[in-house]
Amino acid sequence: MLNKNRVCVIVRTKDRPLLLKRALNSIFEQTYTDWGIILINNGGEVGPLEILLEQYEENMRSKIKTIHLKQPAFMEVATNTAIKQSDSEFITLLDDDDTWDPEFLKVCVDALDTSGDIDGIVTHSIIIVEYIEDKKLYEVSRKNFNERLANISFWKLSRKNLFTTNAFVYRRNVIRDIGLYREDLPVLGDWEFNMRFIKSKRVKVVPQPLAYYHKRDSTKIDSYSNTNLDLHIKYDELIRTEYLKQCINEREVIKGIVTFGFGKLNQIIRLIKTSFNR
Incomplete structure (x- = not known):
């Protein structure tokens, strides 16, 4: 089990080293530092991943616990595996193709520390459209996502998902009440979890665009495309x-x-x- 940090950052990946490196760098650049990474290799090749991790200094690698799943599994199998292998106060997810503003974790943890009756924090997000060519990333456009979001209710969330996966930080103890993620869902496992979360827990919105959700419209490499x-x-x-x-x-x-x-x-x-x- 990973040495206890206040925040467990779950990173799910499969054969996307170009994107994963960017995501890991985004975590290492956080101004808040009391975190540990559970990196779930979801049935991908082991060699390229190990080569990537060897590029980081030992003090950085020591903050990463890597778990290799033998076969590709649904996303929430990977999520639950990571949760069970950590013992943090807070949990958040950053998929291998997404990034954060350097202040993301600090803002979210500060908000949770000052609001004891709040179970989760959501920030605003920016959608970044990009493409990959010759193993390089090129940004096409960016726009604010749901920039008018001020609060989250069950009724609003039942209409559609209101925030990106990487915009959410929540207290681990909530899982005791609502359960883990559903492992039988290949997609929308985060939304289904959020629905159960908001049904009995409180979520506060921080109106700052600190989560960056990256989308690729087309790519020659299948593993780099979105669902x-x-x-x-x-x-x-x-x-x-x-x-x-x-x-x-x-x-x-x-x-x-x-x-x-x-x-x-x-x-x-x-x-x-x-x-x-x-």
Whole structure:
């Protein structure tokens, strides 16, 4: 188990050393330093990853615990593996293709320390569109994501995911109450977890764009691409249907119907946008 730090940074990766190096550098550049990294190699090659890590000095490598999964698994299998292998006060996720502002961890930890009744902190995000060519990264554009987000409620979150995965820092003890991430979901595991989180816990928004979410529209290297939309649509409907059934059983019918209805509304909006873009 990793030596106890206040923050466990979970980094999930698979055969993307170019992006992983950028993500790790982003963590090492944090002004807040009481953190440790659990690096989950999700069924990827071991050699290139070890070569990358050898580029860092020993005092930096000592802050990384690497776990190699023998076979590729769904993302939340990797997440739960990391959580079980750490003993931190706070948890946050930074995927291998994303980055942070150097002040991200400091701002989030300070907010949690000064708000004892708050279970999680979310910052604003910036979406960065980029592409890879000749093993180099090129930025195309950037824009604020959900810049008007001031608070998070169950109803808002049931409409759609309101924040990027890397914008969230939360208290580990919450997991005792709501459980770990669902390992049967190939996508949207973070949103499903967030839904359970907000149902009984409090999340505060820090309106500073400190989380950078990177997207690649196209690339010649498959492993460097983002997850496809069709899979998200399929599992969005699955999660909402399951939640509707759960709410009916728990006599929270209106909450279930609204959550399920938001999914249908999202489908209609996508259909309209697709029609206009033809």
